[in-house]
Amino acid sequence: MLMEKLKVLHVDFAGCEGCNVSIIRAYPKLMNEIELDISYLRDGPPKYDEYDVALITGGACMNEPRILEELREIREKAKVIVAFGSCASLGGILRFARGGQEPRPDHRNFQPINSVIPVDYSIPGCPPTPQMLQSFFKFFMAGNESRLRLFKVTAGLKKLSGFDLIDDIVLTGLCIGCGACELSCPTGAIRLVEKRPTIIQERCIRCGTCYIRCPRASQLICLGGEKP
Amino acid sequence: MGEVTFDKVCRIAGEAKLILYEEDEVVQDALFIATAPVRGFEKMVVGKNPLFAVEAVMRICGLCHASHGIAASEAIEHAIGVTPPRNGRLMREALGLINRAQSHALLFLMVAGDLIKEEKRNDVLFKLMDFHAKISDYLLKLGGAATHPPNLTIGGMLSVPKWSVFNNLKARFKDLTASWEATEELLIDEDIQTEIADELRGAKRPFKYLASGFFYGDRYNIEWDKVSSVPYYEFRKEEAARESTTLVSFYNGEKVETGPRARMITYREFRDESLYGLHLARIEDTRLAIQRLGEILDEIRMEEPFRAGDITFRPGKGVGVYEAPRGTLIHYVELGEEGRVLKSRIVVPTMFNIPVMEEMAKGLSVKAAEAVMRLYDPCIPCTTHVVRLR
Amino acid sequence: MMPIGENLLGQFRGVYLARAKDEEILKRKVASGGAVTALLCYALDKGLVDGVVTSKRVKGFEGKAVVARNKEELLEAAGNSWSIVPFAARIKAKIEEEDLKEVAIVCLPCQAQFFGQMRDFPILETDFGNRIKYIISLFCMGTFAFEAFLNYLRVRYGVRAENIKNIRLGREFLEVHHNGTVLAIPLKEAFSYLQTGCLVCTDYTGLWSDVSAGFVESEPGWTVLITRNARGEELVKGAEKEGYIELRDGSHVLGDILKRAREKVARAQRNMAQLF
Ligand SMILES: Cc1cc2nc3c(=O)[nH]c(=O)nc-3n(C[C@H](O)[C@H](O)[C@H](O)COP(=O)(O)OP(=O)(O)OC[C@H]3O[C@@H](n4cnc5c(N)ncnc54)[C@H](O)[C@@H]3O)c2cc1C
Ligand code: SF4
Ligand code: SF4
Numbered sequence: 058m059l060m061e062k063l064k065v066l067h068v069d070f071a072g073c074e075g076c077n078v079s080i081i082r083a084y085p086k087l088m089n090e091i092e093l094d095i096s097y098l099r100d101g102p103p104k105y106d107e108y109d110v111a112l113i114t115g116g117a118c119m120n121e122p123r124i125l126e127e128l129r130e131i132r133e134k135a136k137v138i139v140a141f142g143s144c145a146s147l148g149g150i151l152r153f154a155r156g157g158q159e160p161r162p163d164h165r166n167f168q169p170i171n172s173v174i175p176v177d178y179s180i181p182g183c184p185p186t187p188q189m190l191q192s193f194f195k196f197f198m199a200g201n202e203s204r205l206r207l208f209k210v211t212a213g214l215k216k217l218s219g220f221d222l223i224d225d226i227v228l229t230g231l232c233i234g235c236g237a238c239e240l241s242c243p244t245g246a247i248r249l250v251e252k253r254p255t256i257i258q259e260r261c262i263r264c265g266t267c268y269i270r271c272p273r274a275s276q277l278i279c280l281g282g283e284k285p
Numbered sequence: 286m287g288e289v290t291f292d293k294v295c296r297i298a299g300e301a302k303l304i305l306y307e308e309d310e311v312v313q314d315a316l317f318i319a320t321a322p323v324r325g326f327e328k329m330v331v332g333k334n335p336l337f338a339v340e341a342v343m344r345i346c347g348l349c350h351a352s353h354g355i356a357a358s359e360a361i362e363h364a365i366g367v368t369p370p371r372n373g374r375l376m377r378e379a380l381g382l383i384n385r386a387q388s389h390a391l392l393f394l395m396v397a398g399d400l401i402k403e404e405k406r407n408d409v410l411f412k413l414m415d416f417h418a419k420i421s422d423y424l425l426k427l428g429g430a431a432t433h434p435p436n437l438t439i440g441g442m443l444s445v446p447k448w449s450v451f452n453n454l455k456a457r458f459k460d461l462t463a464s465w466e467a468t469e470e471l472l473i474d475e476d477i478q479t480e481i482a483d484e485l486r487g488a489k490r491p492f493k494y495l496a497s498g499f500f501y502g503d504r505y506n507i508e509w510d511k512v513s514s515v516p517y518y519e520f521r522k523e524e525a526a527r528e529s530t531t532l533v534s535f536y537n538g539e540k541v542e543t544g545p546r547a548r549m550i551t552y553r554e555f556r557d558e559s560l561y562g563l564h565l566a567r568i569e570d571t572r573l574a575i576q577r578l579g580e581i582l583d584e585i586r587m588e589e590p591f592r593a594g595d596i597t598f599r600p601g602k603g604v605g606v607y608e609a610p611r612g613t614l615i616h617y618v619e620l621g622e623e624g625r626v627l628k629s630r631i632v633v634p635t636m637f638n639i640p641v642m643e644e645m646a647k648g649l650s651v652k653a654a655e656a657v658m659r660l661y662d663p664c665i666p667c668t669t670h671v672v673r674l675r
Numbered sequence: 676m677m678p679i680g681e682n683l684l685g686q687f688r689g690v691y692l693a694r695a696k697d698e699e700i701l702k703r704k705v706a707s708g709g710a711v712t713a714l715l716c717y718a719l720d721k722g723l724v725d726g727v728v729t730s731k732r733v734k735g736f737e738g739k740a741v742v743a744r745n746k747e748e749l750l751e752a753a754g755n756s757w758s759i760v761p762f763a764a765r766i767k768a769k770i771e772e773e774d775l776k777e778v779a780i781v782c783l784p785c786q787a788q789f790f791g792q793m794r795d796f797p798i799l800e801t802d803f804g805n806r807i808k809y810i811i812s813l814f815c816m817g818t819f820a821f822e823a824f825l826n827y828l829r830v831r832y833g834v835r836a837e838n839i840k841n842i843r844l845g846r847e848f849l850e851v852h853h854n855g856t857v858l859a860i861p862l863k864e865a866f867s868y869l870q871t872g873c874l875v876c877t878d879y880t881g882l883w884s885d886v887s888a889g890f891v892e893s894e895p896g897w898t899v900l901i902t903r904n905a906r907g908e909e910l911v912k913g914a915e916k917e918g919y920i921e922l923r924d925g926s927h928v929l930g931d932i933l934k935r936a937r938e939k940v941a942r943a944q945r946n947m948a949q950l951f
């Protein structure tokens with residue numbers, strides 16, 4: 058019996074579309090396993106009332122009640138919620154939004170999705186690659202919980218960035234100088250000098266990939282489940 | 286007068302509402318209301334280092350990220366009196382054109398739902414995604430990432446790929462062109478198109494056009510102080526307009542259309558002034574962008590610098606005008622103490638196009654009017670962050 | 676990577692004791708059984724990989740990332756370098772410079788975690804996990820803050836970095852071979868110079884690797900190999916079939932390995948409570 062395709066819904070909230078593009082780019086290779094309900098391909102409202110997985114991109118504008126309401130509805134409709142991209146999982150660039158801008162100066166607080174509804178997996182990245190989404194579904198459909206543990210734990214965290222990595226790991230002396238953070242930064246904001254990372258503040262967009270790729274940091278958050 | 290409301294318009298970039306007023310199936314008026322929350326990038330960059338401003342504004346839009354990066358860099362360079370060296374300017378043009386092709390590929394996917402018969406849409410999806418993957422790899426290798434390229438910075442290129450990378454990209458250029466040609470074939474094959482496409486072919490709709498160049502754009506090709514913007518709800522008095530989160534812009538007080546058709550008519554002998562011409566112009570725009578990319582790869586001289594040397598941030602005012610995929614994009618910037626951003630204003634192409642889209646919808650069927658909205662490739666993330674000019 | 680409750684050694688297929696069969700390898704100052712070098716020679720000879728990224732001891736404790744393309748280059752790298760190998764950026768540069776498509780990487784558990792995660796979860800386009808075919812992790816109790824430790828060796832024992840020929844980890848002592856003699860330092864004393872970060876590390880065998888390699892006191896001259904997936908299993912069994920290594924069942928030493936793994940986790944918990 059052909060394995061039932063996973064019903065996957067994608068919804069975007071004030072994202073930049075970058076993550077949406079990653080998702081649609083990943084879709085051709087996932088078509089045998091999942092049925093993706095995404096605005097790019099449809100003509101009306103979402104097709105089903107229930108979904109196995111909901112991929113949520115962009116951040117939650119806390120000053121728009123209808124958005125918070127819609128997020129709660131999605132939580133009801135989907136068995137598993139995946140926050141895809143740094144905006145949805147850790148705030149990302151939206152951490153810098155401060156409101157006060159016309160024509161809606163009241164839109165002043167943007168939060169990661171897990172500030173509004175419980176999230177099952179958070180995948181940082183600005184944006185994460187299409188291959189990342191394909192890998193996620195490969196391990197998810199194989200039920201390989203241990204391999205996905207890092208994204209499960211990240212779903213419980215709200216803020217991770219180069220600044221946090223410096224504070225939590227480097228300044229506490231726990232850094233072992235392996236250089237993984239430098240290779241995991243999309244903007245070259247964190248670099249090793251004399252075997253220790255330094256941060257170039259103006260290049261950091263708070264995407265959080267350096268933090269989850271640091272073996273020390275990811276080991277610690279996976280053990281305790283919260284930030285050290 | 287009947288009213289057809291789309292609470293969430295599908296197959297566009299971002300969140301918007303569309304209301305079409307129709308009388309026996311013919312649209313009399315349209316309201317295009319962006320509803321996405323305002324992330325407020327102009328406020329976000331105030332007080333920040335200009336390097337951060339470039340990284341941040343790219344994240345206004347995941348479709349035309351490089352365009353914002355380029356326009357912001359140009360504005361800041363104009364403010365501090367820096368010009369990128371030849372290689373830097375050429376590489377920037379290349380990154381911008383790659384992004385143009387990426388963005389157009391996405392738009393073709395979105396309008397496939399209107400223009401192409403149902404049974405052929407999966408073919409189009411596969412061809413477009415194959416092309417998108419191939420062109421994105423060029424942005425990764427040259428710009429450092431396929432989205433929000435970090436190598437694009439003030440004064441030119443942050444880091445420069447090795448010569449072997451250029452050779453590799455040149456060697457693969459034939460595949461890229463072949464992938465595009467296979468896609469183009471599907472996009473212009475009238476046998477697999479819908480009646481909406483036929484209706485749009487019949488709708489002759491010339492307009493006033495705004496374009497600041499073809500491949501790159503130039504702040505001196507337009508009089509940027511003739512641009513004015515007002516909140517949408519001051520432009521449209523209807524009650525529903527209150528909900529809008531964008532501004533709209535005018536040039537010399539008049540509505541102007543900007544984008545591929547504007548570029549093609551202003552800078553190339555493109556004569557198809559039908560609404561279907563919007564689709565054909567975007568196809569030409571993509572093909573010419575790829576060709577120009579090929580030329581640039583041969584024009585780079587590895588031994589020359591890729592970035593201006595003396596970059597010191599200091600007070601000053603500057604304007605960057607760039608031809609983004611959707612049309613003319615303008616960034617104003619004012620730098621204050623230590624060159625930190627004091628003020629930033631951004632005018633995006635969709636702000637010019639919203640009034641035009643509503644105009645063009647008149648006289649069409651409901652289905653065709655909805656398609657025209659998409660053919661102008663509105664980008665809500667870009668449009669919902671801007672601030673009134675004066 | 677697992678919560679402490681879960682199995683300390685992670686998922687694995689098989690546990691073996693292995694020894695290189697090639698005399699030339701055994702002659703070199705291999706760490707234990709020379710099995711890692713032998714495995715890699717097999718992989719190179721049979722074209723399973725187009726290069727091996729490993730570490731070569733340069734001075735004192737410092738290691739330099741090297742790409743070995745043949746047996747000779749591999750043999751030069753045998754033995755241990757006790758610093759954490761030069762950081763990942765240099766490894767990436769090496770791989771991309773020589774445009775290697777299928778590499779084997781020998782590294783420590785923390786690096787195995789980074790490479791393993793990058794291979795399974797390519798979040799960034801600049802990730803190069805698709806070029807990594809085998810991740811071979813060495814067991815690890817920690818690496819030295821080598822400037823501090825070298826200084827201590829010079830001040831306390833008059834041993835200069837350039838004269839250090841080899842370092843071997845024994846049951847109670849760290850053996851520092853220099854100028855033809857051996858300086859045995861009690862482990863407790865030596866381990867006070869470990870990097871602080873290593874004191875909170877819980878991964879003894881390298882949970883994200885394809886093959887983990889280490890040694891146990893009870894089997895001198897043999898390397899313990901733990902295969903973690905089909906890929907690792909095929910590599911080890913293939914090397915045996917082609918006569919590169921001698922293989923014995925290793926389940927009887929599992930207890931020892933678990934003991935040290937538990938010690939490392941206990942050490943990590945103690946230090947975590949103190950350092951946070
Ligand atoms: C810092 C360190 C700590 C260790 N701690 C323990 C321990 O506590 N318990 C235990 O059982 N085993 C430990 N080992 C592993 C052990 O020392 C042997 O490396 C292992 O048993 C393999 O032996 P072999 O003879 O098969 O390896 P060999 O055939 O000698 O090959 C070893 C290979 O590892 C490479 N290499 C050496 N050092 C490094 C390094 N730092 N980073 C990356 N590659 C390297 C060499 O280049 C060589 O290719 C440690 C190794 C290191 C480097
Ligand atoms: S994470 Fe990055 S790419 Fe994704 S929506 Fe946010 S800014 Fe855009
Ligand atoms: S340092 Fe780099 S990887 Fe880390 S949060 Fe900042 S931008 Fe992201």
Ligand code: SF4
Binds near residue numbers: 231233234235236254
């Ligand atoms: S990844 Fe973590 S341990 Fe490695 S250098 Fe960066 S901060 Fe230090």
Ligand code: SF4
Binds near residue numbers: 783785817873876
């Ligand atoms: S103890 Fe852990 S962190 Fe330290 S070198 Fe070994 S594996 Fe890496």
